[in-house]
Amino acid sequence: ExxxxxxxxxxxxxxREILHGIDLQMNAGETHVLMGPNGAGKSTLGYALxxxxxxxxxxxxxxxxxxxxxxxxxxxxxxxxxxxxxxxPLEVPGISLGSFIRxxxxxxxxxxxxxxxxxxxxxxxxxxxxxxxxxxxRDLNIGxxxxxxxxxxxxxxxxxxxxxxxxxxxxxxxxxDAVRTVSRGVExxxxxxxxxxxxxxxxxxxxxxxxVDYTHILVDGRIVETGDAGLVERINAEGFEQFYEQAVRMY
Ligand code: ADP
Ligand code: MG
Ligand code: MG
Numbered sequence: 001e002x003x004x005x006x007x008x009x010x011x012x013x014x015x016r017e018i019l020h021g022i023d024l025q026m027n028a029g030e031t032h033v034l035m036g037p038n039g040a041g042k043s044t045l046g047y048a049l050x051x052x053x054x055x056x057x058x059x060x061x062x063x064x065x066x067x068x069x070x071x072x073x074x075x076x077x078x079x080x081x082x083x084x085x086x087x088x089p090l091e092v093p094g095i096s097l098g099s100f101i102r103x104x105x106x107x108x109x110x111x112x113x114x115x116x117x118x119x120x121x122x123x124x125x126x127x128x129x130x131x132x133x134x135x136x137x138r139d140l141n142i143g144x145x146x147x148x149x150x151x152x153x154x155x156x157x158x159x160x161x162x163x164x165x166x167x168x169x170x171x172x173x174x175x176x177d178a179v180r181t182v183s184r185g186v187e188x189x190x191x192x193x194x195x196x197x198x199x200x201x202x203x204x205x206x207x208x209x210x211x212v213d214y215t216h217i218l219v220d221g222r223i224v225e226t227g228d229a230g231l232v233e234r235i236n237a238e239g240f241e242q243f244y245e246q247a248v249r250m251y
Contacts, residue, residue, distance in 0.1 A: 001028050002027055003026050003027055003030075003064065003065060003164060003196050004025065004049075005025050005061075006016060006022055006025070006049070006061075006062050007062075007063075008020040008060035008061070009021070009024075009048065009057060009060035009061070009062065010022075010057070011041075011045070011056065011058070012055075012184075013055055017058070018041045018055075019044055019048065019221045020220075021222065021238065022060070022221075022222070022223060023223065024216070024223070025233045026196050026198065027196065028163070029195065029197065030195050030213045030214065031190065031196070031197075031210065031214075032198050032199070032213060032214045032216060032227075033200075033201065033210055033212050033215045034216050034218055034230070035202070035218070036218035036240065037219065037240045040169070040218045040219050040220060041050060041218055041220075042218055043200070044170075044221075045200075046084055046137060046168045049082065049084075049164075049198075050074055050084040051072060051077045052074060056232055064082065064164070065081075065163070066108050066161075067080075078107075078130045079107060079155045080164070081108075081162045082164045083160055083164065084166045084168065085150075085154070085156075085157065085166065085167045086168060090140070090141060091140065091141040091142050092140040092141065092142075093139050093140075095140050096138060096139060096140065097137075097139075097140050097155075098119075098137060099140075101155065101159050101160075102118050103118060104117070104159075105159055108160055109239040115214040118167065119136075121159065122136060122159060123161055123196055125155055125156060125185075125188075127132075128185055128188050129151045129181055129184070129185050130151075135152070147175065147250065150170050150178065150182055151178070151182065151185070154182055154186065155185070157169050157185070157189055161189075161192060161195065163194065163195060163196065164195075164197075165196070166198045167186070167198070167199050167200060168188075168200045169202065170201075171183075171201055171203055171205065171206035172202060176205070179203075179205050179206055180209075181191040182206065183205075183206050183210060186199075186210060186212060187209060190210065190211060204232050204233075204235070204236050212228070212229040212232065213228070215230075215232050217231070217235070217240070217243050219240065219244060219246070224246040225243060
């Protein structure tokens with residue numbers, strides 16, 4: 001069943017066109033990988049899908065669950081089930097990780113949660129991510145290491161169970177052990193066969209243990225190639241250079 005349908009999406013950032021017409025279709029339960037060189041527009045696509053107003057859609061459309069959400073606000077998209085993990089997660093003093101996730105979950109489900117049920121669910125997710133329980137009571141991301149911030153993002157994803165999770169370089173800057181833990185969290189999310197994933201990544205380490213259905217290569221604001229999981233290995237071996245020419249030919 002079709003979950004996301006992006007058609008001819010053009011996106012401006014500060015009046016400069018960054019995405020020049022993106023087409024992307026995703027079905028429920030699929031995992032798509034988006035790769036591409038620095039500055040290609042990968043994060044821009046993530047923000048545009050999430051509805052960040054800095055990323056102005058000038059042409060094209062985004063349909064989510066067969067509904068046109070092109071003009072919808074971030075909060076609405078979030079409650080509809082789109083989740084974006086940030087490359088640089090926010091630090092929020094005065095709000096604990098636990099209460100942050102709890103109120104997001106209550107907004108999404110439209111009902112109050114019993115603290116005990118919530119704590120139990122959260123404890124389970126934290127175990128998958130090998131996070132100490134005390135993190136739930138710490139201020140959101142304050143004093144968290146890079147790896148702990150990424151784990152906190154994955155924890156949010158596991159708790160919120162979005163229909164579409166977009167992970168923007170959740171694996172970057174992590175050591176081997178942390179990548180493995182994050183990857184285990186993503187695997188856990190994949191077990192929910194309705195949840196779709198868009199993984200934006202530079203490295204392929206996080207993908208090793210994951211099921212990947214499609215790989216897209218974004219160069220200079222255009223998807224220049226789509227393939228299966230095998231495309232990741234080609235990128236590994238040959239890099240992105242081969243695709244620049246393709247991007248030029250598409251002008
Ligand atoms: P990627 O994630 O593929 O590395 P980005 O989407 O971050 O690429 O950036 C694509 C282009 O958009 C770059 O040229 C970048 O400078 C520009 N850009 C992205 N975000 C902003 C912003 N907030 N303000 C100005 N320019 C931006
Ligand atoms: Mg980048
Ligand atoms: Mg980026």
